Amino acid sequence: MITNLLVANRGEIARRVFRTCRSLGIATTAVHSDPDAAAPHTREADTAVRLPGATPADTYLRGDLVIGAALAAGADAVHPGYGFLSENAAFAQAVLDAGLTWIGPPPAAIAAMGSKTAAKALMAAAGVPVLAAVTDPAEADLPLLVKAAAGGGGRGMRVVHRLDELAGALTAARAEAAKNFGDDEVFCERYLPTGRHVEVQLLADTHGTVWAVGDRDCSVQRRHQKVVEEAPAPGLPAELRAGLHAAAVAAARAIGYVGAGTAEFLLAEDGRFYFLEMNTRLQVEHPVTEAVTGLDLVALQLAVAEGEKLTGEAPEPVGCAIEARLYAEDPAQDWRPATGTVHRFELRSPHDEFTGRGLRLDSGTGNGDEITVHYDAMLAKVVAWAPTRPAAARRLADALARARIHGPATNRELLVRTLRHPAFLAERLHTGFLTEHAAVLTAPGGGAGELAALAAALADAAGRRTALPSGWRNLPSQPQVRRYRAADGAEFDVRYRLTRDGLQAEGHPGTVLESADAERVVLRTGQLRHAFDVARHGDRVYVDTPAGATVLTALERFPDPAAHTDPGALLAPMPGTVVRTAAVVGDIVTAGQPLLWLEAMKMEHRVTAPADGVLTELLVTPGRQVELGTLLAVVQRKP
Known part of the structure; x- marks a missing residue:
């Protein structure tokens, strides 16, 4: 029997595993890096062991330190979560060699699926349909997908639309694969831009039972990483669904699998499916399967590891569950990750944490936490269950729209628009969904705009109020003025007076102020009553309404003319490491041409020329770490 479990991971997955351990009476041990010393998963564990350092390479990827932590804490089992060392066969074997219980498949099964090329050959021999690797790209149909053989999470992947792009894509994919996985092997396969990503949840015991625990659609992706997942996969004919389940089993x-895992498939438009890979671990999207089956997959993982037998058949799914991954990133800026303090993260709709049907929140982020460049940018997974798919989508979209998220930029608005998009609701899903609908999903706006700015100004005035309302005068006077900039760049000049006759706001005739304090403003326009919750952190103002949120930056009334940046100057959009450069000083460049790449939060981000011109300065080299706002290069624009 397991008595003390160490989770070799961080964030929401560590908290998720701890949740089940508490219900089973199992003591918990966390490991943490220095930036995670006060993180929620560290605080919640019965015992926490420090892994000195900040980067994953120095901490969570050090198997020797993790095993040492388990032994020091008296843990008798290790759960790897997902990511980091979860699919590292050598680590799994080292855990077993240390006399600890490994919550996962046998090391041999992990090794068998560790290389995508080797896995394809093994699956083909077992009769599972595979998308064959391309041996001669010059004779293959375009586009092609370059993939890292040992990769995952979208890293080491490049789409090639023209053959002259292939050499550069191979070079970049090899470099990224070597850096992230210690293996630079890459291969090519046919890219299906409108294929669907469908997967089957597996659970197997040591007695020969293998369950196919339903399926999921994970087609809504960005940069080959999943953003929205749902169970069951919608619109699959019964025969096709049965075929997917049989292939997964x-x-x-074929590899003697034990524990929880996932077989991933690509579903082509013609209805044929192809094996992609097998994830030998628990998946990020496992909550949707739990919601429709009522199972606790972590509890079943632990039971299997203790030698228990799966009895009966896997339960049939009931209803529909949809999961949205909330990331600290800006979809309109090429999914640029964001860092900074999460001042407030509050899901205002009634919900459970890590369990239950209805609305569920899996998060490793709390108020006051810092989002750093060291780890993945995911803040939380929000999951909604309902009897029908449209009802689940509506519940999830509403919960996200009403949430209070104050801090770094997030993809919240994109998620809400996706869940409400006619194509999503009509089940027209494929891996290029976000690209196809990018113009709508990332368009400016979505908040209350000018009315939100007025509410922000009135809340600011109420916060400064002493005996009389700010701006109140017995005689006519100049209006109060506040200036704000929205996230999309729109600027608002708010001008108003508070008189004996009430609010007089320029551009808002007839708007009535019902009440105002530093945190809440209620306005009425005609017959409509508008309530705004307002919070300010530094120069950022967050205005929340039931319909959505508006983020404003308070501007100086009279800007400093010295605060001006050369339009040709390229500043680091985030802290990160320069991975490579693609130009030298003196090169003639064109607008949008990549000049260098920054790596942050496990992703690479292009820094491009702002306009046609000449590269006159390149101030960084590969390997250099830069802070937000660091001057990287200068392009002298053409006259």
Whole structure:
């Protein structure tokens, strides 16, 4: 019997595993890096062991330190979560060699699926349909997908639309694969831009039972990483669904699989499916399967590791569950990750944490936490269950729209628009969904705009109020003025007076102020009553309404003319490491041409020329770490 479990991970997955351990009476041990010393997962564990350092390479990827932590804390089992060392066969074997219980498949099964090329050959031999690797790209149909053989999470992947792009894509993919996985092997396969990403949840015990625990659609992706997942996969004919489940079970049996895992498939438009890979671990999207089946997959992982037998059949799914991954990133800026303090993260709709049907929140982020460049940018997973798919989408969209999220930029608005998009609701899903609908999903706006700015100004005035309302005068006077900039760049000049006759706001005739304090403003326009919750952190003002949120930056009334940046100057959009450069001083460049790449939060981000011109300065080299706002290069624009 397991008595003390160490989770070799961080964030929401560590908290998720701890949640089940508490219900089973199992003591918990966390490991943490220095930036995670006060993180929620560290605070919640019964015992926490420090891994000195900040970067994953120095901490969570050090298997020797993790095993040492388990032994020091008296843990008798290790759960790897996902990511980091979760699919590292050598680490799994080292855990077993240390006399600890490994919550996962046998090391041999992990090794068998560790290389995508080797896995394809093994699956083909087992009769599972595979998308064959391309041996001669010059004779293959375009586009092609370059993939890292040992990769995952979208890293080491490049789409090639023209053959002259192939050499550069191979070079970049090899470099990224070597850096992230210690293996630079890459291969090419046919890219299906409108294929669907469908996967089957597997659970197998040590007695020969293998369950196919339903399926999921994970087609809504950005940069080959999942953003929205749902169970069951919608619109699959019964015969196709049965074929997917049978292929997944065959894949598990072919490698002697034990524990929880996922077989991932690409579903082509013609209805044929192809094996992509097998994830030998728990998946980020496992909550949707739990919601529709009522199972606790972590509890079943632990039971299997203790030698228990799966009894009966896997339960049939009931209703529909949809999961949205909330990231600290800006979709309109090429998914640029964001860092900074999370001042407030509050899901205002009634919900449970890590369990239950209805609305569920899995998060490793709390108020006051810092989002750093060291780890993945995901803040939380929000999951909604309902009897029908449209009802689940509506519940999830509403919960996200009403949430209070104060801090770094997030993809919240994109998620809400996706869940309400006619194509999503009509089940027209494929891996290029976000690209196809990018113009709508990332368009400016979505908040209350000018009325939100007026509410922000009135809340600011109320916060400064002493005996009389700010701006109140017995005689006519100049209006109060506040200036704000919205996230999309729109600027608002708010001008108003508070008189004996009430609010007089320029541009808002007839608007009535019902009440105002530093945190809440209620306005009425005609017959409509508008309530605004307002919070200010530094120069950022967050205005929340039931319909959505508006983020404003308070501007100086009279800007400093010295605060001006050369339009040709390229500043680091985030802290990160320069991975490579693609130009030298003196090069003639064109607008949008990549000049260098920054790596942050496990992703690479292009820094491009702002206009046609000449690269006159390049101030960084590969390997250099830069802070937000660091001057990287200067392009002298053409006259």
